[in-house]
Amino acid sequence: HTDCGHKSGDRLCISVDSWWADLNYYLSALPFLAAVDSGIMGISSDNVTFLPPSKDQMNFCYNVSSCHSSFPEAMKKWNEFYQHVKSHSSSFDELLEYLWAAHVSSLKVARKIFQNRLKYYSKQEADFERSWALFVDYLAPPNFPTTLIRTYEFQKELPTRMLVSGDRAPFISDFSGFQNTVLFALNLLHKVHKYTGTLSLTLWKTLMKSTVARKLFLEILEFILHSFN
Template identity: 80%
Template sequence: MTFHLPWACVIIGCIFVSLGRASNTPDVYPPLWKESPGQFSDYKVEDGKYIINIWHYLERLGTYKILLNKTAKYFEKFAPENEQNILWGLPVHHGWQYRTGRLADPTQRTNCGHESGDYLCISVDSWWADVNYYLSAMPFLAAVDSGIMGISSDNITFLPPSKDQTNFCYNVSSCYSSFPETMKKWNKFYQQVKSYSSSFEDLLKYLWAAHMSSLKVAHKKFGNRLKFYSKQEADFERSWALFVDYLAPPLFPTTLIRTAEFQKGLPTRMLVDGDKAPLVSDFTSFQNTVLLGLNFLHKVHKYTGKLSFIVWKTLMKFKVARKLFLEILDLILHCFN
């Protein structure tokens, strides 16, 4: 352990060095952010209910936009312009998924999500899209249930996908029935958001608890989707999922700028056979470093039998350790920016 844990920390540090150096793009918002719905009245209404096609990129993105708008006033005490709203991490990452083609049908049986077809379609066969559903539908519906959105819990319905409908929930009641613990954690987060006595770290603690609860359920359900991808992309998906596990204990702040900077080191397209970091020719050296680091972290985690992660979680229980870790990341990002 005296060898593997330090190496895991080094790799994580290298990842953020790369992310910091690659963060010069001024546009931090998700693709088509301005075009997405920004209020409930932008959606269809049937029988007094707002009908949202969450399998359409703009409509799913719009749920995030409304969520950001409705929670903005609670984050004013941390910074102006809603920049410190820690819910930004959800739509910004979803935008990266769309930009890189990861929401498209990986089986190639349909034109869903592909540039040559229905490019705004979100495929139910996409691992990324299905996992993201649990980080879009449940946070949104739990916010409605918490009262933070200002509408009744009965007024929202999501349209089902073309198949595998039982893997998802479509309104507040069905989500509570299918995933009660996860919905409770998201609701608890919003109750903390509404409490003006909550500190920034308090909110991060509740957000990450809810976030990881959503991912835990999603990863169990959609592991079978990995067969639709190249070995390189499937390995990246596994490594990425693990890396998010490591981000949760230090309570990484998922604010707008930090999340946007974070993603500059991620692959700009789907990985295919022949892609091998650090030698992917159309990736920057920083993106290659990130990919290599994620692969290495996954190997360390597997080799130590999760012991490195247990030690990491234990270490991050101490506030001074979390603070030091985030200060080091800030210093790295500042130096390379």
């Protein structure tokens, strides 16, 4: 139980029990510490240590050395990304490939560690969380360009509140038509992925090795986003 985010408690604090918060820690702390470690920020890794949460301290890392020892693969991929950023010889598409590899690696670790957090949510919200995390696996192969504006346009079509029992996409009355459609599509993707035993993701990765296929997918996605914005 926590008062985090409730009127009765500190409305600005972030609960360590939050699945979203825990995953976002891994998607922000690890890349930040890897950036420090790579030298790209010009500060010593000895000068950066994050404060631990009030509980479950072993589920997190707090400085460069502890993150390297606890999550070597994810830190390695983030370091590879920053080395290519520093080299100035990589194309934008190549940088995106390294960025997504690191992002997916961090997410994979976090999803495994915080699977038990899903019990704190309604079935509908937990299903959405699983579907969203899975969708990231499908966004990575086409090297979706995560520019600020494009990411904002994409994420504003996600649910604007926690899903509760009784929410059934595409029939959620306080969601827009497009938000309902996005939620329905994410749930459908999760079902397809589950019933094909990851075959759909394998085929998708193979398809996205084609530059033409990647470009076509991104153009279609861009068209869909602009049509509803």
